Amino acid sequence: MHKDLEEYSGKLPLKLLQEIEEICPAGKIKKVVKKVYDEYVIAQIDAGEAVGLIGAESIGEPGTQMTLNTFHYAGVAEMNVTMGLPRIIEILDGRKSISTPQMEIFLNSPYNKGEGIRELAMQIKETKLNELVLEYGLNIIDMKIELKLNAPKMKELELTASSVVKAIEKALANEAQIKNEGDMLTFKLKEKDDSKGLNALYRLKEKSKELYVKGIKGVSQVLPVKRKDEFIIITAGSNLKKLFELDFVDTTRTTTNDVHEISEVLGIEAARQAIIDEVFKVIETQGLNVDIRHIMLVADTMTVSGEIKGITRYGVVSEKASVLARASFETPIKHVINAALKGEVDYLNSVVENVMLNQTVPVGTGLPGLVSKKSNEKSVEKVNE
């Protein structure tokens, strides 16, 4: 690093320093970095600014103008995505299962030209046994199910009867013996208990419909789309972990809208960025304008603990130090009783508690204190709060 920049390391973010070094001619670095530092200090938020509340108001007010309509893509292959207020609530609540999980799969270089993209998409899509079966036949006498497979469909999916058997064998190992003759499959019930034979047979049939054969679990729909000058695949249903095992997937750009999944696969920092991107995307499509820093603050509070916590009474709010602050937000009785049992102490350090007690809130003008000595008295006298 340039020597003029070194004294600012720690004072300015590394990214800024690198940028200066990159762009600036070496002779002017000293002057520029000084100027940048001054600007940086000015741009910082003052101590005592009610950042969280301003953020809440800045997101909440435009939120009242948002429509509850879900957005529809026009076209043949429609893919419905939750948008608008319900989506924002879903993200900020930190829900484990979201209503419309979706992935955007970017492909590595030779594959993203569009050739054979349908085949790739079919590899990703989860295929269940039901989709391959033309006809189910229940043979009550021999206690077996006869399945007629759909040969053209199998060909399309590059499957053979034996590969199908292989895929489902394990799941049915305890219940049935599988035989395969041409494009006919036969499940013979393992006779452990004859008494409920017919019921068991029926249950087996229903179970076999849902058996996983091929593709990525959870992906129920695939849609190849051209974005700018490459082809990508949009999916309904999300499973990043399994997807990243495929070699044609560009793991650096592929994303999902399931924030929890990102947190598991890519880590908490990625999840923070995902929260920001997802919330901002909704606000943007609604034609509203919210400064991204407010959303960043929300994403930060949701992820500081290392796992995603929603802005709910079970999430972020339950982490609050103050009993009174927790009690003022939903289920007060629960919090008061638990606090009484533990003998919790409330140090009155944040805003809500102090409003309740009618004390100055430790924000803005309420933050600084002043202590002075009166000349004629020994003790320290209160002058100003």
Add this chain to the structure above:
Amino acid sequence: MVEVYLNGRFVGDVENAKEFTDRIKQDRRSGALSSEVNVYFDGALNQVQVESSRGRCRRPLIVVRDGMPLLTDRHVKQLQKGEASWSDLIAQGVVEFLDAGEEENSLIAFSDQEITPEHTHLEISPLAMLGVVTSLIPYGDYIQSARLIIGSRNLKQSLGMYASNFSLRMDMDVNLLHYPQMPLVQTVMHELSEYAAHPSGQNIVVAILSYKGYNMEDAVIINKGSIERGFGRSTYFRPAVTEELRYSGGLMDTIGTPDKDVKGYKSERDYRLLEDDGIVHPEAVVKEEDVIIGKTSPPRFLSNLEEYSLASNIRRESSVSLRHGEEGVVDFIAITENEEGNKLVQVRLRDQRIPEIGDKFVSRHGQKGVVGLIVPESDMPFTASGVKPDLLFSPHGIPSRMTISHLIELIGGKTAALSGRMIDGTTFSAEPEAAIRKELCALGFNEAGTETMYNGVTGEVFEAKIYVGEMYYLKLKHMVANKIHSRARGPIQLLTRQPTEGRAKEGGLRLGEMEKDTFVAHGASLLLKERFDSDRTIVPVCEGCGVIAIYDTLKDKRYCPMCGENVEINDIEISYAFKLILDEFKSLGIYPKLQLKSKY
């Protein structure tokens, strides 16, 4: 086979539903069956429903047979001469009432031009689709439907001559418009509903013009001269009622001027208007807090101690007095008995209401306006012929609301005033706008309805021609005098020591949760504390046990009920609401211990 139900109860089957229903209809029209019977064949359920029960909504229609309405010119003539009546038409089967069910089996023509052989009935008038009140709005077919609904809602709130025996009635909370008029632009419903017996508005000269910006955003400007001539003047009646109640033990209320030793005695001044019977005299001018009816009640609870003491016979003051901010004149007094035979006193107060800034006025087209300014007549704009408008309406209220009928009524009213005849503005059959314009032109005015106007202050000519004419305006019952409210200090609630809520209780305006947030967002911490100081209290706290201690004013000593006098006790300032929640915690068996420390 078709099932037949009479008033929802199964009674039998018929082979041919059509034949059966036709027979019933025929019998009803000929008079063999009551005219109140309706029949309905439900093809989906294969049922015939015959209805004769009460509570069905039915409406009259002209019967059509073979593509010809049964009502002929002969009938109309007879009706006009008074030789036939409505019931004759029903008896002859010319007109019949259908209920919702039978309507399903009918094909009703909207007008006689569109009748085909399939039609079974003909609408008497397209006006039937509107209600009584909505039919009172002229040119209702030239207005957005939403505005028409607002217009009819406004009509229901307008002041007028609600009953001509008002002087003998003891109504609660009623208004009476002085000098009510019939509208110049009328509809048939005005005649049908005998509107002349209870008119509720006045014809005034309206100019669509902005003036100094005081009619922005649904405000109107009123000519002071018009008010002085009686425009929009009304009287507000409010009764005060009380009765002598009987209590257990032979005790009862007494109406009369309370003695000075009565518990809760106000001041002699407050009782000054009462006569010997304890009731105000008629025509007395009463102001806020004055007693109208003096009354005392027996003590509420007799505790053991009080029962034997001399003070036990002290009665309670329970007079009826005027509430805060009320005033008026005693108009009428009635002394009677109620159902239980108790003495009942009713006093009616009267208060003249002259239009003032904040009163609400509307036209009949959902065009509301609150008085924004009252202009001296000398400053009012005037036309070339010297006419000064009574009311100025902002032109910005027209385009987005699309109340074309408002504009048509204005020139209609103008033509009516100039020609001396009423204009018919009945919805769907009104006098055409073009004819009105033509007539206006013939009367020597611009057919566009505009006139050259002059600035009332400077006398300069306005560059634009102004649209002026007569309109029927209504004064609504929402008047500022009933709503104005402010408070600097006043009553507080007993439980929380916070200010009371609402105008009736002279309450404060709440600075709520979200309003609080704006203070915090601005970092105005000290200002926020000051705003929330309304229930501030100073309580002594025992440092030993952390519970609120006691301050003995007489001895000027603080002590703790648990730790005694030899502990450190310090005063702290908190909101009373917080003290209250600490007490509530204690009642739940939770020990809220306060740990004090110096803030600095």
